[in-house]
Amino acid sequence: xxxxxNPDVSGAxxxxxxxxGDLAELQKSLAAGYGSDMxxxxxxxxxxxxxxDNVLQATVQDNQHFVLFNKLAKPKATAVLDEWTEQKSxxxxxxxxxxxxxxxxxxxxxxYQRMVGKVKYMTTYRKIPIVLQAQNNIVDATALETTxxxxxxxxxxxFSLFEGDDLVLPKSFPGIRRQIEDxxxxxxxxxxxxxxxxxxxxxxxxxxxxxxxxxxxxxxDIFLPPSVQTDLNNDLDPAFRVALDNSPQSIVRGxxxxxxxxxxxxxxxxxxxxxxxxxxxxxxxxRNATHAAQAVAxxxxxxxxxxxxxxxxxxxxxxxxxxxxxYVYFVTGINHKGESTALSAGSAVTVAAGQxxxxxxxxxxxxxxxxxxxxxxxxxxxxxxxxxxxMVRVPVAGATTVYIDKNRELPGSTSSFVLNLSASDHxxxxxxxxxxxxxxxxxxxxxxxxxxxxxxxxLRITKRNQHVVIKNIxxxxxxxxxxx
Numbered sequence: 184x185x186x187x188x189n190p191d192v193s194g195a196x197x198x199x200x201x202x203x204g205d206l207a208e209l210q211k212s213l214a215a216g217y218g219s220d221m222x223x224x225x226x227x228x229x230x231x232x233x234x235x236d237n238v239l240q241a242t243v244q245d246n247q248h249f250v251l252f253n254k255l256a257k258p259k260a261t262a263v264l265d266e267w268t269e270q271k272s273x274x275x276x277x278x279x280x281x282x283x284x285x286x287x288x289x290x291x292x293x294x295y296q297r298m299v300g301k302v303k304y305m306t307t308y309r310k311i312p313i314v315l316q317a318q319n320n321i322v323d324a325t326a327l328e329t330t331x332x333x334x335x336x337x338x339x340x341x342f343s344l345f346e347g348d349d350l351v352l353p354k355s356f357p358g359i360r361r362q363i364e365d366x367x368x369x370x371x372x373x374x375x376x377x378x379x380x381x382x383x384x385x386x387x388x389x390x391x392x393x394x395x396x397x398x399x400x401x402x403x404d405i406f407l408p409p410s411v412q413t414d415l416n417n418d419l420d421p422a423f424r425v426a427l428d429n430s431p432q433s434i435v436r437g438x439x440x441x442x443x444x445x446x447x448x449x450x451x452x453x454x455x456x457x458x459x460x461x462x463x464x465x466x467x468x469x470r471n472a473t474h475a476a477q478a479v480a481x482x483x484x485x486x487x488x489x490x491x492x493x494x495x496x497x498x499x500x501x502x503x504x505x506x507x508x509x510y511v512y513f514v515t516g517i518n519h520k521g522e523s524t525a526l527s528a529g530s531a532v533t534v535a536a537g538q539x540x541x542x543x544x545x546x547x548x549x550x551x552x553x554x555x556x557x558x559x560x561x562x563x564x565x566x567x568x569x570x571x572x573x574m575v576r577v578p579v580a581g582a583t584t585v586y587i588d589k590n591r592e593l594p595g596s597t598s599s600f601v602l603n604l605s606a607s608d609h610x611x612x613x614x615x616x617x618x619x620x621x622x623x624x625x626x627x628x629x630x631x632x633x634x635x636x637x638x639x640x641x642l643r644i645t646k647r648n649q650h651v652v653i654k655n656i657x658x659x660x661x662x663x664x665x666x667x
Contacts, residue, residue, distance in 0.1 A: 244334055249341045250455045251406055252613060254604055260614040260640065263302040267645060270295050300643050302616040303356045305339055307332045310633035325632060332636040333619060341457040344642055345406070345600060350578040351554030354519045356641035359600055359650065366647045373653045376501070377593055377666060380411050380656045381418035386443050386450060389601040389651035394447040400603045400610060400649030404451045405443070407599040408458040410658035415440045415452065418659075450601065461595035461663045464573035466558055467515060467522035477521045484516035484552035485523035488545035491532045496539035501590040504536040506666060511560040513571055514544055516552035525558065525568055540588040546579065554578045557586060559594040562666045572663055593665050596655045603649040610646035615639070
């Protein structure tokens with residue numbers, strides 16, 4: 184029978200012909216199937232050639248994501264203690280130079296302060312088996328792990344550029360927020376108090392501050408998380424949208440806001456995924472399986488006790504009537520190796536307008552923690568650990584550490600950073616002592632190829648008064664909000 188031209192074999196039973204049952208068995212034996220255990224494949228599955236994508240598909244950070252680090256100038260530090268002089272003023276005061284024609288001039292001089300920066304060391308240890316290196320892989324395993332190590336170091340740097348705090352983690356360098364807070368100027372910290380950053384007002388205020396007398400700078404860039412960029416794109420008044428490229432698509436509703444035009448120059452928007460919002464402020468142990476295992480391993484630094492009590496507030500309390508309600512608190516111990524699992528302060532604390540909450544943390548028995556991460560729940564939220572977000576990090580203050588929650592730091596909120604990156608102003612830089620290095624290590628008692636990767640440097644802000652932090656931003660699209 185001609186099977187190609189006459190496929191109907193339903194009635195075929197003669198010699199040399201295939202019955203319907205035989206055809207079904209043939210089709211079954213030639214089926215490719217979906218089995219993935221190579222040793223167990225039978226029939227047609229055993230004939231199947233593997234379809235293997237030779238491109239590694241990775242959903243991890245890439246060089247483009249290290250936005251601030253890539254933009255910073257990187258002058259060389261020549262010693263691990265890096266010194267410079269900060270000039271605060273030229274001396275005198277406005278209108279103080281008038282005198283008689285033969286009068287004695289008043290003596291005055293500029294104000295100077297010697298500043299010292301400490302180079303910090305960032306390292307990662309990597310290794311691969313020699314067998315893995317020798318076999319035919321999808322990618323070069325050594326090259327891939329070297330790239331992974333580089334990205335790990337740069338990720339630590341990018342995050343710390345914004346949030347680094349050497350009081351909480353002494354091995355870290357102080358980031359932008361810490362250094363601007365140390366300036367002690369209320370003008371350089373703009374508090375959104377839980378509102379979204381969806382208009383130009385706070386950004387204009389920041390630019391005005393930097394340009395003003397005593398600061399004498401100009402704001403060039405604002406670094407913000409994607410959630411804040413979305414609010415700007417969706418809600419910024421169309422009157423502020425300028426089609427710089429003469430394209431009508433540049434000013435359509437929801438178009439990307441590439442910059443904010445101010446009277447003191449344009450401020451470019453820079454999206455940085457390392458600026459944390461509520462999604463990245465869930466408790467450490469709940470972020471993924473790796474964090475959970477690390478938290479358990481770190482339980483030697485878990486605080487021994489934690490209590491929370493509401494009471495009369497000071498004049499600077501920001502617990503308003505709209506915030507009154509019940510709140511739960513958790514705390515973890517932290518050092519450069521990670522966080523412990525969370526310890527609850529017990530039942531929810533009821534806070535009234537004008538009050539404050541005193542949090543008391545008792546140090547762990549091992550006393551190896553260098554700081555604590557305090558988490559707070561939503562107003563009248565649940566007591567579940569998944570329903571709290573990071574509020575603040577505080578350094579260890581001895582056997583007992585006390586933190587007063589005046590509602591000045593909002594859990595789950597995010598920040599934006601208005602910076603002066605003008606090369607000619609030398610206002611901020613990454614001071615690099617040693618470049619990224621790969622140091623071969625010895626395989627002591629196993630057939631591996633080990634190496635150490637290292638970079639040394641720190642963030643130096645030489646003109647702190649030319650930068651502004653906008654804090655306590657709660658984006659409109661946030662799924663978890665402190666007072667929702």
